[in-house]
Amino acid sequence: MGVTGRLARSCSRHPWRTLAIWGAVVVLSLGAVATLLHGLTTDATVTNNPESSQASALVGEHFPFDPNKIVTDVVVVRNEQYTADEPQFQQFAALLVGAMQATHKIRAAHLWVKDRNPSLVSADRHAVRIPLFVDGDDDAKAIVRVVEDMNRTGGFFAAITGEHTGNNDFNSLSQHDLKSGELQFGLPAALIILVLVFGSLVAGLVPLLMAILSIGVALGFVALLSQAFSLSIFIVNMLTGMGLALGVDYSLFVVSRYREERARGRSKDDAIAMTGATASRAVLFSGTAFVVALFGMLIVPTTIMRSLAAGAIIVGVVSVFAALTLLPALLGLLGDRVNALRIPLVGGGGAESRFSRRGRDDRRRDPRLRPAHRRERRLDAA
Numbered sequence: 496m497g498v499t500g501r502l503a504r505s506c507s508r509h510p511w512r513t514l515a516i517w518g519a520v521v522v523l524s525l526g527a528v529a530t531l532l533h534g535l536t537t538d539a540t541v542t543n544n545p546e547s548s549q550a551s552a553l554v555g556e557h558f559p560f561d562p563n564k565i566v567t568d569v570v571v572v573r574n575e576q577y578t579a580d581e582p583q584f585q586q587f588a589a590l591l592v593g594a595m596q597a598t599h600k601i602r603a604a605h606l607w608v609k610d611r612n613p614s615l616v617s618a619d620r621h622a623v624r625i626p627l628f629v630d631g632d633d634d635a636k637a638i639v640r641v642v643e644d645m646n647r648t649g650g651f652f653a654a655i656t657g658e659h660t661g662n663n664d665f666n667s668l669s670q671h672d673l674k675s676g677e678l679q680f681g682l683p684a685a686l687i688i689l690v691l692v693f694g695s696l697v698a699g700l701v702p703l704l705m706a707i708l709s710i711g712v713a714l715g716f717v718a719l720l721s722q723a724f725s726l727s728i729f730i731v732n733m734l735t736g737m738g739l740a741l742g743v744d745y746s747l748f749v750v751s752r753y754r755e756e757r758a759r760g761r762s763k764d765d766a767i768a769m770t771g772a773t774a775s776r777a778v779l780f781s782g783t784a785f786v787v788a789l790f791g792m793l794i795v796p797t798t799i800m801r802s803l804a805a806g807a808i809i810v811g812v813v814s815v816f817a818a819l820t821l822l823p824a825l826l827g828l829l830g831d832r833v834n835a836l837r838i839p840l841v842g843g844g845g846a847e848s849r850f851s852r853r854g855r856d857d858r859r860r861d862p863r864l865r866p867a868h869r870r871e872r873r874l875d876a877a
Contacts, residue, residue, distance in 0.1 A: 499779055499819060503771025506820045507764060507827030514828075517821050521708060524715025532718040535728040536798070537632040537666045543796035562602040566626040568635065568657025570595075570642060573622035574650055579607060580620060587651050592625065594641045600634035601627050627657070632666065635659035666728055681736075685743055692747070693754075696836035701750055701825065706742025709817050710735055713810035720805065727802035734806035741785070741811055745778045745818040750833065753826055763830050767823050775819050782815035 506513045541548060572591065577584040585608055592604045605626045607615035616623050629635050635657075642655045682703065689699035713734050720726065752774035756766035789811070792804030826833060 497772055497776055499775040500768050500772030502819055503775055503823035504764065504768040506823040507767040510824040510827040513820055513824035517708070517817075517824075520712055520715075524712045524718075527715040527718040528711070530718075531722060532714065534721045535726050535730065537662060537728050539727065539797060539799045540725070541796055542798060542801070545796075562628050563605075565603070565628045566605075566657075567629045568627045568638070568655060568660050570625040570627060570653060570655045571622060572625065573617075573652045575621060576650055578620040579616045579623050583649075584623075584651075587645075587649060588623065588625065591642070591645050591653060594645065595627070595638055598637040598641060600637045601629055603628040627655075629657070629659045632659045632662040635663040639663060669729065669732060672732075681739055685739065689743070689747065690838055693750070693834075694838055695834045696838060697829070698750055698754070698833050701822075701829075701833065702743040702746035705746040705814075705817050705822060706739045708821070709742045709810055709814040710738035712817075713738055713806070713813045716809050716813070717806065720809075725798055726805065727799045729799060730802040730806035733803045734810045737807045738810040738814065741782070741814040742817070745782070745814055746822055748778060749774045749818055749822050750826070754834065757831065763827070767826055770826075771819075771823060775823075778815060778818045782811055782818075786811045 570591070572584075572588055574584055574587075579585070588606060588608075592606060595601050595604060605612070605615065607613070607623055615625070627638070629638060639655055639660060642653050645651070646653045685706075686699055686703055689702055690696060693699050714731070717726065717730060717734065749770055753766055753770045756769050757763070761769060786808050789804050789807050792800050792807075795801065
């Protein structure tokens with residue numbers, strides 16, 4: 496019996512100790528997420544100082560930076576009653592600019608009254624544009640919030656657009672897709688599929704529980720890593736998607752093998768040990784290959800690519816450790832209760848559901864797969 500088999504047997508024999516260790520790790524990780532995970536950025540930067548960055552530095556050195564000549568975003572203010580020449584319009588614009596400046600997120604703002612620039616006023620004199628210089632995408636959030644709060648105040652309509660505002664909208668949409676995609680749609684869909692495969696609600700919930708715990712612990716490590724390195728906000732999307740996929744995949748493999756070993760007549764401890772020596776070993780090699788492959792993304796010298804790689808690598812390592820230690824402990828506690836809450840018309844009396852058994856029988860009847868089935872039977876006999 497290999498290392499993974501001995502590790503699985505040890506964790507299953509001391510389940511509460513294993514669960515206590517993982518519980519402490521989860522609590523610390525959630526604490527780190529709540530207190531430290533605030534430094535993720537939406538800006539994409541190059542990390543290896545290429546020639547383009549060196550040229551930009553030379554341009555800035557020989558041509559001094561003037562924030563008053565740079566425009567990244569534009570606020571448009573309109574009122575159907577007042578014109579730009581009336582004090583009510585000018586007072587509202589001054590209040591709006593003052594509120595944006597109070598956020599300390601803009602470097603410059605241009606009012607048509609102060610700049611005496613008629614091009615900032617529309618032809619009918621009922622609308623003006625206020626050019627802004629915003630440092631980055633993260634800074635645009637506060638500016639957008641101010642404009643939205645003052646929109647439709649006193650009959651004035653205010654809107655903002657531009658480079659950083661558009662990027663902020665893109666990032667907000669990405670976060671919304673994360674919640675509605677992976678969490679609101681992905682988790683229920685995965686649960687339905689797992690229940691159909693296992694024919695048991697408890698067995699279907701175990702892989703989802705492992706995936707959620709792996710994601711939570713990995714986010715804790717990301718929170719610590721963000722204190723030392725600049726990480727992209729998209730690391731959360733990558734980590735959540737890969738954590739859900741790997742956590743479910745590895746747990747599905749291990750739980751299925753455990754149920755098969757129990758159906759063959761092995762005792763609970765022997766079934767867990769055999770599962771650790773076979774399925775868990777496959778999980779270890781699969782996870783190792785996954786992590787090593789993703790190290791190649793770290794070669795790309797951009798914060799986004801390196802953040803995506805870091806998120807996938809961290810959640811991959813956590814998922815492997817959870818499958819090798821936490822899952823055997825959980826199986827040691829549950830035993831045959833992992834088959835509890837059978838689903839009518841789906842759950843059978845054996846180690847697999849009617850849905851899974853029908854798919855297996857169809858594959859075995861395929862003549863193209865008979866050599867593979869013969870090799871599988873020889874491996875099982877060995």
